Amino acid sequence: MALPATADAADAILRVEHLCKYYPVSRGLFQRRQLLLHAVDNVSFEVKRGEVLGLVGESGCGKTTTGRLIARLTFPTTGRIFVDNADVSKIQGADMAEFRKKIQMIFQDPYESLDPRMTIFDIVAEPLNVNGMGNLEEREQRVAEMLSLVGISPPSAFLFRFPHELSGGQRQRVAIARALVMNPTFVVADEPTSMLDVSIRTGIMKLLAQLREDLGISYLYITHDLAVARYLCDRIAVMYLGKIVEVAEAEEIIKEPLHPYTRALISAVPVPDPAVKRPVPTIKGGVSKPINPPRRCRFYERCPVAKSTCAEQDHPAPREVSGGHFAACHQL
Amino acid sequence: MDPLLKLDDFTMHYRTKAGWVQAVDGVTLSLARGQALGLVGESGCGKTSIAMSVMKLLPYNSKVVRGRILFEGRDIYSMTDGEVRKMRWKGVAMIFQAAMNSLNPVYRVGNQIVEAIVTHEPETSEEEAWARVRSLFELVGIPKERMYHYPHEYSGGMKQRAVIAMALACNPKMIIADEPTTALDVIVQDKILREMDQIRRKINMSMIYISHDVSVIAEVSDVVAVMYAGKLVELGQADDVFKRPRHPYTYALMRAYPSILGEKHELATIPGEPPNLLDPPSGCRFHPRCDRASAECSKADPMWREICPGHYCTCHNPVEIGGTWVGQVRSGKAADGGDQLGTSSNS
Ligand SMILES: Nc1ncnc2c1ncn2[C@@H]1O[C@H](COP(=O)(O)OP(=O)(O)OP(=O)(O)O)[C@@H](O)[C@H]1O
Ligand SMILES: Nc1ncnc2c1ncn2[C@@H]1O[C@H](COP(=O)(O)OP(=O)(O)OP(=O)(O)O)[C@@H](O)[C@H]1O
Ligand code: SF4
Ligand SMILES: [Mg+2]
Ligand SMILES: [Mg+2]
Numbered sequence: 001m002a003l004p005a006t007a008d009a010a011d012a013i014l015r016v017e018h019l020c021k022y023y024p025v026s027r028g029l030f031q032r033r034q035l036l037l038h039a040v041d042n043v044s045f046e047v048k049r050g051e052v053l054g055l056v057g058e059s060g061c062g063k064t065t066t067g068r069l070i071a072r073l074t075f076p077t078t079g080r081i082f083v084d085n086a087d088v089s090k091i092q093g094a095d096m097a098e099f100r101k102k103i104q105m106i107f108q109d110p111y112e113s114l115d116p117r118m119t120i121f122d123i124v125a126e127p128l129n130v131n132g133m134g135n136l137e138e139r140e141q142r143v144a145e146m147l148s149l150v151g152i153s154p155p156s157a158f159l160f161r162f163p164h165e166l167s168g169g170q171r172q173r174v175a176i177a178r179a180l181v182m183n184p185t186f187v188v189a190d191e192p193t194s195m196l197d198v199s200i201r202t203g204i205m206k207l208l209a210q211l212r213e214d215l216g217i218s219y220l221y222i223t224h225d226l227a228v229a230r231y232l233c234d235r236i237a238v239m240y241l242g243k244i245v246e247v248a249e250a251e252e253i254i255k256e257p258l259h260p261y262t263r264a265l266i267s268a269v270p271v272p273d274p275a276v277k278r279p280v281p282t283i284k285g286g287v288s289k290p291i292n293p294p295r296r297c298r299f300y301e302r303c304p305v306a307k308s309t310c311a312e313q314d315h316p317a318p319r320e321v322s323g324g325h326f327a328a329c330h331q332l
Numbered sequence: 333m334d335p336l337l338k339l340d341d342f343t344m345h346y347r348t349k350a351g352w353v354q355a356v357d358g359v360t361l362s363l364a365r366g367q368a369l370g371l372v373g374e375s376g377c378g379k380t381s382i383a384m385s386v387m388k389l390l391p392y393n394s395k396v397v398r399g400r401i402l403f404e405g406r407d408i409y410s411m412t413d414g415e416v417r418k419m420r421w422k423g424v425a426m427i428f429q430a431a432m433n434s435l436n437p438v439y440r441v442g443n444q445i446v447e448a449i450v451t452h453e454p455e456t457s458e459e460e461a462w463a464r465v466r467s468l469f470e471l472v473g474i475p476k477e478r479m480y481h482y483p484h485e486y487s488g489g490m491k492q493r494a495v496i497a498m499a500l501a502c503n504p505k506m507i508i509a510d511e512p513t514t515a516l517d518v519i520v521q522d523k524i525l526r527e528m529d530q531i532r533r534k535i536n537m538s539m540i541y542i543s544h545d546v547s548v549i550a551e552v553s554d555v556v557a558v559m560y561a562g563k564l565v566e567l568g569q570a571d572d573v574f575k576r577p578r579h580p581y582t583y584a585l586m587r588a589y590p591s592i593l594g595e596k597h598e599l600a601t602i603p604g605e606p607p608n609l610l611d612p613p614s615g616c617r618f619h620p621r622c623d624r625a626s627a628e629c630s631k632a633d634p635m636w637r638e639i640c641p642g643h644y645c646t647c648h649n650p651v652e653i654g655g656t657w658v659g660q661v662r663s664g665k666a667a668d669g670g671d672q673l674g675t676s677s678n679s
Binding site: 108112167170172173197231251266288 | 350351372373374375380393430432433486487490517518519522523550551584588589590592596599601605608610
């Protein structure tokens, strides 16, 4: 399978090859027979140094699982992950501790990810403590600085509160501050701004862009918001049911989407105007079933342009349709 | 007829180590039967606090300072616990911002919803309840065989959808949905918003829809309320508020919205820092960040007034309809008038 590689491999901070994650699930209340849920299914891509790669796709298509695999929070069923050209799929012990310093994950749900017993100060300072960075005064300063960067201001009003004393968006920003406090080299950001209003979100987007400029941080930016992806990401990868179906430069994918799923996704983006009635998405209804999927294009059942040949062949491999623009569809 | 819900000068504060957080301040609004109200505002401005106040689910460190909340004409803060429970069961359902907190991690998702149905409606048989769960799963787009899975086997957006299904399960009179679609892609979101809208019209349910996403609010609301720093700053028909915003905060909010349509341009933000609710700015709470602020803005709290029929706003210097926005001239951009927002599809 052609890897959607854009530059020579040495340039890549992250590379994943044929990554798969299958979860065993039970079929029903009384049937104990194990089935496999294909959360991530043969996914390959890379992120260049200093690049922001956006990962978008349907709810439940495997974005978080991909992020967790990369952050080594769960083991891949098969496939390999390279960071700085070193295979990190199996590292342990001291290597793992070193890895955790470099790679940070911002979790999707700030109600689950912040320890309810710790104060905001302790939460953000924890990575510094664990790695023995600075004395108490320096840590306090660093934490306050990070909090004001993410718009938790004034920090003094928040330092000694607990997560339950914060609003949803404030928790999200605390999670961002915690992930960035160590100056990581790679950040997996899973819907980090989903609860933020535009103004604060733009502030955070500018902050992330600034840090990438200053410190060369690279990101895998998981989002369902295409407008955000357009502004923040260099390239966008679109996922559907465990597969990456399209990758291209952000502007290109927004303006010239190729895959029928991407087309439907872009046509469905709402406009902030009550007078504009959006067309009903061109995609067929129905739900996506990742459990023991049949061997054909994953999008077949819902695809508006599917032909019978799509059902006869296996899921299509990504193909470079034009320079750097990959899509996985038999009809292209 | 009485409105279903009425907030009357409602004011609620939280106690913290650093002082009192003035999270909700003098909020007055009402919601008719069958009406959908959209509540927007900056993160931390008090939206969830209003929702929790209406549900009477405020934490121990909160204090209702003044005002009342009336549900079907009755003050909920003078109801007995039994009456409140009854109101919550059949009357009001809430979709919490923390989706995970409303699912029990040790029970299969389907069982939880079935249980909710049979406790609230003892006349419903378990089979009927399961049938209802199946159709609700279809409605929110989760394959029905996944009814038998545990919450931790769900993705973020699937949990959110399960919670939506749970809220709809008992045909409530009113739903308060607090950021219910933050984890959903546009196609799934679109489907769910349409379905919820249909149900709402069918059973004449009222809805308070809290979201930071102006485009979602634009699609689902009849009436829109805009909050800033614990106060209501603008209220009116969705069309009026979005096309002819009069409060400078609403105006700035509408302009900051990134679009996937048209050419990419520099994203606008609202300058300055989010307000400190421990010690909110004097006068108009927006004045330190406002382009239109005049001398009196920092001194006097602007009055809540009806600026056009059915369109309320609190501002000393509201944005003129179709006029030139001062901020645009100051920042050197083309003065293309307030009307520009009406055509935000800028194709
Ligand atoms: N621990 C688990 N056990 C079983 N199935 C799981 C587990 N974690 C995730 N899944 C399933 O794997 C699929 C992909 O989930 P994932 O969380 O990666 O989706 P996602 O793209 O992040 O979706 P969302 O946008 O809704 O958060 C889903 O069908 C989900 O139910
Ligand atoms: N239990 C609490 N104790 C102290 N302060 C609190 C508590 N809950 C919320 N707050 C504070 O009250 C203010 C309003 O919070 P609320 O949760 O209502 O905001 P919100 O508008 O829902 O924001 P978001 O969009 O980020 O969820 C915030 O500044 C928050 O920090
Ligand atoms: S009252 Fe003054 S400061 Fe407040 S929004 Fe209006 S013009 Fe701006
Ligand atoms: Mg996810
Ligand atoms: Mg909230």
